[in-house]
Amino acid sequence: MASLASVDVTEPLVPAAVAGLLTGLSLIVAIGAQNAFVLRQGIRREHVLPVVLVCAGADALLVTAGVAGLGRLVSEHPDVLAAARWGGAAFLLAYGVLAALRAGRPATLEPADAGPASLRAVLAAALGFTFLNPHVYLDTVVLLGSLAQQHGPGGGTVAFGAGAVTASVLWFGALGFGAARLAGVFARPAAWRVLDGTVAVLMVGLAVSLVL
Template sequence: MNLTSLVPADPALAVFFQGLLLSLGLIVAIGAQNAFVLRQGLRREHVGPVVLFCALADALLITAGVLGMAQALGENRQLARALALAGALFLAWYGWRALQRARRPSQLQAASGGDGLSARAALAQAAAFTLLNPHVYLDTVLLVGSVGAQQPAALRPVFIAGAGLASLLWFTLLGFGARRLAPLFARPRAWQWLDALIGLTMLGLALALLRHVQNGP
């Protein structure tokens, strides 16, 4: 599946959609952070601040990753190619895992009961679920950062914008659409289809990154 054929030929739009698809593929998963945002949405409790915090945290981590990796790579083309190859292999592994998950039923559950949280407590929990998760640094900072750093300097902000928009869209959908989405997310079949789509997307991005490694800068 060649995902590059699904995006516009304009380089800026292609880079924007690459960041968007990559970020969506990594963020849409069954996990504590998504379950917490869904819970707050079900309770209609501090949804806006929680959604905004999660989206801004992702955007800052993505920006730090892209700019930091770009600075670290500098003119070291061998290191850039090595990181691109490692990223492609990780994306291929991630895609394969998603396709394997699609074969096994799973669901996202978020209890709507319990005591209410103050705004400060809700944001503290959102920060914990976001920043104390080691995968966020592997996925958002290292992987997304290394892929974004492969882009021309002028297009890196476009990549960051696409990746950041993915987080904003997802958390907004999850938080403010919780009442309608909760029954869907409780269905294993929905997550099987979603994991299948994520798997194909990640494999397509891995192929695109491998072509980048093969063609060189």
């Protein structure tokens, strides 16, 4: 009896967890504002661990909320997403302008050039890129929350959510700490000009898309 119960309960958890992992990766790997910010911090080697922990932790919180059923509540209150849309657009536009200004005066990997950013400022930006982006709520709370429910109540739903959370941890860790391998390329100011110019276009484009 114990053996049969074990098979019935645990066997569906593995495919559910794998489905959550692959779905989470497919949503998070796409280039966006949050990923661009983590990449830049990783290349600069500034507060990389706190940034990775904040981004992965925030995703874990939102995925957990979606699995718990918050997605349905968010869907029924579009004014919440509307407020996040306008706030996110303003935030992304401001960061895009700053990136454009940096592109005009490219940085290097030497902290002495402009001074390293403070931990408080970096974490505030990381939280802004996470919680002021309505796409984050749609992906984590609404979409992943809805997909988790398709794996049945109880263990399957939890396993799917755990897989999605694992995807966030793996991705942000790889992006933040793996970016240091690009340090040789970004030892040249011209590389920073290209990166910050690209970030500026990305941020402004995302801001416009949110408004429209």
